[in-house]
Amino acid sequence: MNSKQLFKRLMxxxxxxxxxxxxxxxxxxxxxxxxxxxxxxMKILMDEGFAEKSDxxxxxxxxxxxxxxxxxGVATFISNYTMYWMSHNVLRDIRTDLYQKIxxxxxxYFDNITAGALIAKLISDVQLVLTTATNVVxxxxxxxxxxxxxxxxxxxxxxxxxxxxxxxxxxxxxxxxQFSRRMRAVSRNYLRTVSEMxxxxxxxxxxxxxxxxxxxxxxxxxxxxxINTEHRAQGLRLxxxxxxxxxxxxxxxxxxxxVVVTIALSQTRAGENTIGDFLSFITAMIMMLNPxxxxxxxxxxxxxxxxxxxxxxxxxxxxxxxxxxxxxxxxVSGDITFKGVTFAYEGRPDPALRNLSFTLxxxxxxxxxxxxxSGKTSIISLIPRLYDPQSGTILIGARDIRxxxxxELRMSIALVSQDPILFNGTIExxxxxxxxxxxxxxxSEAVIGANFENVISALxxxxxxxxxxxxxxxxxxxxxxxxxxxxxxxxxxxxxxxEATSSLDNDSEREIQRSIDRLREGRTTLIIAHRLSTxxxxxxxxxIEAGAVRCFGTHQQLLASDxxxxxxYSKESGVS
Numbered sequence: 001m002n003s004k005q006l007f008k009r010l011m012x013x014x015x016x017x018x019x020x021x022x023x024x025x026x027x028x029x030x031x032x033x034x035x036x037x038x039x040x041x042m043k044i045l046m047d048e049g050f051a052e053k054s055d056x057x058x059x060x061x062x063x064x065x066x067x068x069x070x071x072x073g074v075a076t077f078i079s080n081y082t083m084y085w086m087s088h089n090v091l092r093d094i095r096t097d098l099y100q101k102i103x104x105x106x107x108x109y110f111d112n113i114t115a116g117a118l119i120a121k122l123i124s125d126v127q128l129v130l131t132t133a134t135n136v137v138x139x140x141x142x143x144x145x146x147x148x149x150x151x152x153x154x155x156x157x158x159x160x161x162x163x164x165x166x167x168x169x170x171x172x173x174x175x176x177x178q179f180s181r182r183m184r185a186v187s188r189n190y191l192r193t194v195s196e197m198x199x200x201x202x203x204x205x206x207x208x209x210x211x212x213x214x215x216x217x218x219x220x221x222x223x224x225x226x227i228n229t230e231h232r233a234q235g236l237r238l239x240x241x242x243x244x245x246x247x248x249x250x251x252x253x254x255x256x257x258x259v260v261v262t263i264a265l266s267q268t269r270a271g272e273n274t275i276g277d278f279l280s281f282i283t284a285m286i287m288m289l290n291p292x293x294x295x296x297x298x299x300x301x302x303x304x305x306x307x308x309x310x311x312x313x314x315x316x317x318x319x320x321x322x323x324x325x326x327x328x329x330x331x332v333s334g335d336i337t338f339k340g341v342t343f344a345y346e347g348r349p350d351p352a353l354r355n356l357s358f359t360l361x362x363x364x365x366x367x368x369x370x371x372x373x374s375g376k377t378s379i380i381s382l383i384p385r386l387y388d389p390q391s392g393t394i395l396i397g398a399r400d401i402r403x404x405x406x407x408e409l410r411m412s413i414a415l416v417s418q419d420p421i422l423f424n425g426t427i428e429x430x431x432x433x434x435x436x437x438x439x440x441x442x443x444s445e446a447v448i449g450a451n452f453e454n455v456i457s458a459l460x461x462x463x464x465x466x467x468x469x470x471x472x473x474x475x476x477x478x479x480x481x482x483x484x485x486x487x488x489x490x491x492x493x494x495x496x497x498x499e500a501t502s503s504l505d506n507d508s509e510r511e512i513q514r515s516i517d518r519l520r521e522g523r524t525t526l527i528i529a530h531r532l533s534t535x536x537x538x539x540x541x542x543x544i545e546a547g548a549v550r551c552f553g554t555h556q557q558l559l560a561s562d563x564x565x566x567x568x569y570s571k572e573s574g575v576s
Contacts, residue, residue: 006306009313010132013090020086025141027079032145034072035287036153079142087134091126097316098122104320107386108346116199121315124194125308132305139298143291150284150291157280161263171252186237187307193231200227238304261285321385322406332404332412333493334397336360336383336524341392343378352378354547356392360540362493365525367535369568370544376528379544380496383526384413396494414492416516418499420483422471427456428463430471430482434490446489451515452481477512484515495523499530532569541565 014021102118154162204220261282337359344351353375360366368376381387382394385401394401401409414434422430431446432438438446447453447463455478459465471479487495497516513534529535536555543550543558543565551562558565 003303003306006309006313007302010090010129010305010309013093014086014137016093017086017089020082024079024082024086024138027075027082028138028142029145030075031072031079031142032149034068034075035146036149036284079138083134083138087130087137091130094126094129094312095122098126098312101316101318101320104322105318106321107381109318111346114195114199114202116197116202117195118315119202120191120195120198121311124198125191125312128191128305128308129312131301132309136298136302136305139294143294146291147288147295150288153280153284157284186234186241187304188310190231190234190238190304191307191311193227193234196227197224197231200224332396332399332408333362333524334399335362335395336494336526337393337395338379339393339395341382341389341394343382343387343389343392345378345387351390352547353382353389356548358542358549358552360524360526362524363522364539365520365527365537367527367529367538367541368544369529369532369535369541369565370550374544375547376544377498378547380498380526380528383494383496384410384415411490412492413494413496414487414490415496415498416480416483416487416519420471420479422467422474422479422482424467424469426461426464426466427459427482430467431463431485431489434486438489442489446485449488449515449518450481450485451511452478452485455481480512481515484512484519487519493523495520495525497525497527497529499528 098121102122151162200223204224338356341353341356342351343353356375356379368379370376378387382389383401385406388402396404396409396412423433428443431443434446435442443463444453447456456463456465465473467474467479467482471482474482525538527535527538532555535541538555540552541555541558542552543562545564550564551558553561559569
């Protein structure tokens with residue numbers, strides 16, 4: 001996407017607030033007109049006010065000066081405030097679009113990007129776009145208007161000299177184009193290092209306990225210093241590219257001004273111009289240097305903003321999952337059938353699942369066991385369509401899940417995982433993730449179903465207790481009970497248990513297992529487990545090996561018929 005396309009796309013956000021943009025443009029026009037009025041005032045003063053035996057009113061000069069600067073001040077305030085008001089609305093809108101995009105990006109996207117890179121786009125990159133939407137647009141409009149007004153006045157005073165002055169414009173345009181290319185490339189690298197640094201800090205904060213336990217702070221410090229040094233280097237390249245443009249532009253402009261001043265002095269001495277003409281021309285010409293400098297400086301801001309916008313719009317243009325419907329409608333149920341399913345993760349040569357076929361009758365409980373990396377987690381990731389298989393079909397009832405609305409499909413599935421994800425809110429807010437419209441009675445039933453009511457009642461703020469970042473203020477068993485309460489509140493016909501008790505101690509495991517047993521009643525339950533003692537009562541156990549079903553049956557059938565299952569069970573139970 002080139003600069004023109006990026007800028008036009010940014011402007012589409014701004015034009016949502018066209019009325020504010022119109023007010024700001026009118027105010028900037030007034031400010032620009034006041035700039036042009038000043039050299040015109042100087043001509044009148046020199047030719048009329050300082051002439052011998054002049055009857056020029058003394059009050060006119062101070063009144064004119066005050067009026068010019070007062071009108072410029074009021075117009076500048078209105079334009080600046082209106083532009084900032086508009087740009088902060090644009091900032092909000094872009095962040096809203098980005099956040100919605102992040103919510104509906106497919107799981108495969110998150111597999112290939114760090115959280116820090118996404119955070120950098122949402123926070124710092126959007127802030128750069130805000131600068132583009134305010135400083136750059138304001139400068140382009142205001143200072144361009146000032147230049148047009150001043151050039152018009154110069155043409156009126158002396159069109160020959162003005163044409164000499166304008167001859168340097170093509171040179172300045174060429175230099176600006178060359179600087180733009182360099183600035184854009186350097187800005188991309190600079191933003192890349194910002195993303196890397198944000199990602200590194202995010203990982204350090206999330207993993208601070210591991211770093212402390214393993215005394216790995218020094219190694220992590222070296223990693224950060226490497227990224228920080230690269231960030232500094234890119235920042236210096238950006239500073240050099242930005243700093244060179246303004247003095248280069250000003251030097252070329254100064255050469256043009258010097259030529260014009262020389263010619264103007266010669267014309268004045270020859271009597272071709274009045275003193276007022278000369279002073280007014282020189283004043284207007286000098287006043288042009290300030291907006292020229294602003295326009296030269298704005299290019300570096302513009303290129304940084306466009307580099308940031310390029311990354312933002314590439315994210316906004318990413319293909320998303322279909323946006324789920326609002327509300328909590330009926331879910332689907334029926335037998336779960338895999339027909340010849342083959343699935344491979346992006347970037348991995350070997351399939352995680354190979355031509356997998358089985359049927360899980362509705363209402364039963366089914367366990368998937370096997371060594372790490374055998375494909376168990378891949379199976380349960382395909383059912384809610386976190387991923388789609390490369391070939392084969394998955395059915396619920398008689399319906400291919402790819403033909404279902406994602407909201408409808410996922411409404412039929414509840415998940416309790418090994419490491420439940422809690423958000424930095426209250427216990428109630430974390431449970432209500434399963435159903436925002438649940439009544440107080442439904443919420444209470446979910447808490448009781450999870451055997452969580454005694455724990456909650458003992459807390460000072462009860463169900464309004466804040467859990468901290470990732471639930472850090474709760475124990476492992478308490479976090480798991482929040483996850484189970486979510487599943488009760490969702491009341492979905494399909495339940496997925498992903499090693500739900502493997503990280504708990506024996507006492508907590510027994511307590512959580514009782515809650516899970518209640519949760520499983522009347523639901524089709526899929527269980528991923530390393531502890532085979534938790535799945536011995538399942539209707540059917542599937543032994544997964546290298547992405548395929550090695551064998552299946554009840555616990556007793558597998559003990560009698562399969563050496564791999566027997567070996568797994570023996571290692572856990574200590575029975576030879």
